[in-house]
Amino acid sequence: MTHNFPVLIVTVPLLSAFIISGLSWVKKSLCFPVALLALGTSVFCAIGLLFRVLDLGVVEYHMGGWMPPWGIAYRVDLLNGLMLVIVSLVALTNLVATHRTVVADFPEKHGTFYTLYVLFVTGLMGISVTGDVFNLYVLLEITSLTAYALIALGQPDRAPLASLNYVFIGTIGACFYLLGIGYLYIMTGSLNMADIASLLPPIYHSKAVLVAFIFCMVGVCTKMAFFPLHVWLPNAYTYAPDAATSVIAPLMTKVMVYVMIRLVFSVFLPDFSFHVLHISHAFVWLACLAIVMGSLLALSQKNIKTMLTYIIVSEIGYMVGGFWLGNRLGMSGAILHILNDAIMTLCLFLAVGNISYKIRELDFVHLKGLFRKMPITMAAFVAGGLSAIGVPPTCGFFSKWYLISGAIQAGQYGFMLALLFSSLVNVVLFFRIIEIAYFEPMEPHNDTTGLKGSIIEAPLTMLVPLLIVAVSLVVVGIYSGDIVTTLIAPILPKGIG
Amino acid sequence: MDVLIHHIIGKYNYWLYTILMMIGLYAMIAKNNLIKKLVGMNIFQTAIILFYVSIACKKGATIPIIEEHGGSVAGHAIRVADYINPLPHVLMLTAIVVSVSTFGVALALAVKIYQKYKTLEEDEILMRLRDK
């Protein structure tokens, strides 16, 4: 059974999504337990697969029994294993934490909501594990389609328009990626990642491969909200329902960063991307721009959720810039930051979800005095904020450390300055919220419960996962060194300095 | 003149589909009405589908269904050059389904927007949002 782990991770949630959909017509109360069971199995298989890959190096699995490149093959290495563990753990935590919100917001349709949720997670896990470029496109479309539907379920006056904008921009991104792999197919005749990588070196200097690279990268950058292609992100994530935002925001853009890393490492080998094309400097400068613009735009927001979405734009800049620095420190920092940013974003959005469940409004005006009302939630929010700023021992500090060291080693001082600028802006952003929530007294007309002065903390099923995530921020931070040496360092190809 | 024949006329299918793709992309970006943007999206995706299908072509070959010449086929060796490449057709079956699904979801979203705002022009909707 253990050699089937690569396929069980994806097919168990897939099958259970159909069971949940059937159950939503027959017996709604069973939908949540089935979803919980499915995602729990995925977490178990993902961790098991990671240990298997640590033992064996690379695990291969051929769908339908056909050898690649005639069939679809999975080729699981440490990067895949790490991504699978991140995706499944975040999805499971969020499922448990937002159960109450979902049942409260969608009383008749929560069965269908859980189906779309599980399909979204299935798509993400499929993207993280596949070894075939066209399979990646199909799974990208499943992920996107379910995300469009989940986002559009938010506030009825703004969410459908935000989602429709996301549809248009997301479709352009996916179609550009499809064009890119079409050009690769014309030049090589294959769709398997490892096979294309072996066929590309003789034709590295052809124009079609260059254009294929450009279109694949532009498509993936559109989907990961890399400035200036980020315009869909703030509206889509702000007006989505809280249960959907806290699973889409930590995962979707990070999995797209993984796709970019996978395309550079395994399809267009690092030799081509870094040495034949001299674009790494351009990418790093664009990343600096993304970081600076994301931070500046976050400063001008009045709604806490929108502020967090601009912080995501800036974090994507960290990862892309760190990767294109081209040295081991920078790439380790970027991959470690995928892990850290997923946990951090999950913590922040779960905290905001708790606040919204109890208080209903998210403007800064309504957050006054919240420390007294919801101390545990705000403590977790502060922990997430400290990680975004980069305070030791939270995990954010360690990935920033790697990124800054990589920038100094590569001589990209602009990137280092952008990172420091972004940390300073994050200090301003989070201390502004801490000041409003801690020091200002609660306004009487904002007190929706009528019980002045007492604690109205969120229910336990929403608090316990939030606390686990906040604690894991520190735990992952402390073990960062081990994570980098055992999991991340073997991923990087030998040729990188 | 040689360049013209070799690059443009020898590959006129790629040129045609690229121009079609760009028309669809322009409609998606520049038009104001949401349904016109949707139509542009459909044109863009259809042009990509046609582009892929044209990759499969082989001069003088027939459709990819193995013909039986009376009795068993095992006796004759199947010549690869007789049949067109079936793989892009398979990929595009998937792409057509994906395009239809995206179009369905986008139409549902447009219906929801129309229910709320009673208009489908993007600038009017943004104006109303700004007034709120």
Place this chain on the structure above:
Amino acid sequence: MKKIGLIIVCLSGALLLYATQDFPRWGDPNSPASTHVSPRYIQKSLEETDVPNLVTSILADYRGYDTMFETTVIFAAGLSCFILLRAFKKKEDDLYYRHISTGITLHIKGDKTIPASSKEFERIDTMWTPYDLIIKTVCRFLVPFIQIFALYVLAHGHESPGGGFQGGVIFGASFIVIAIAFDLRTALIRFKEKMDGLLSALGVFIYAGLGALCLLLGGNFLNYKELATILPMDPVEARAYGILGVEIGVFIAVMAVMLSIYVNIVSEGRHDEGL
């Protein structure tokens, strides 16, 4: 916006056309796409899967994993239209019925209602369409033939162009024809919403379940030759029947989802009256 659009379009178009200089000539049988992976499909598909239609054998066997996710995409689209638009309404208080033979109109208030499948009374509302004899009669004649043709396209997908997707769309279209020629309520009587939802999930479940069955029988996921251990045939024939099985799953799913998307969009979720 138009200027930005023009710049983006010209740039992308120029890049795409610049790359075509390196492409092989159109229709070249020696291009990489025609010589690397596809010759094996063309030469070996008949002896490995017993299916002459190469597109079906690649779609459902060699690259069957992709097709499973494609069916999931269309399933997700049906679900999305449902969850976005469906508005479950309380029963209205005022119902208007017309007795067909005598032409008397009834106005019913309150909880009592005449069942929807009653043959003597038809429901008339503000959006009631007048009775059109020719369209209704032609539709009633055509629909069984459309459905049989859809089943033919499904079953004959091994030898001629066709398969699960094509057949499913034709079958779903037959219900949409009923919805357009009669009215939406008639189509919904024939094919209830709950049955629609269950069938769409069942169709994709058959596909993924067949793959999981192959997994449980000891092989890889979607490796149909494992089915030869439970079916009385050799592995190559088992592949052909595995392909047929997944195509049936796709057919059921696509049929149900086509109707579900149509009903939800056209009635804006209310399921009372459509086009």
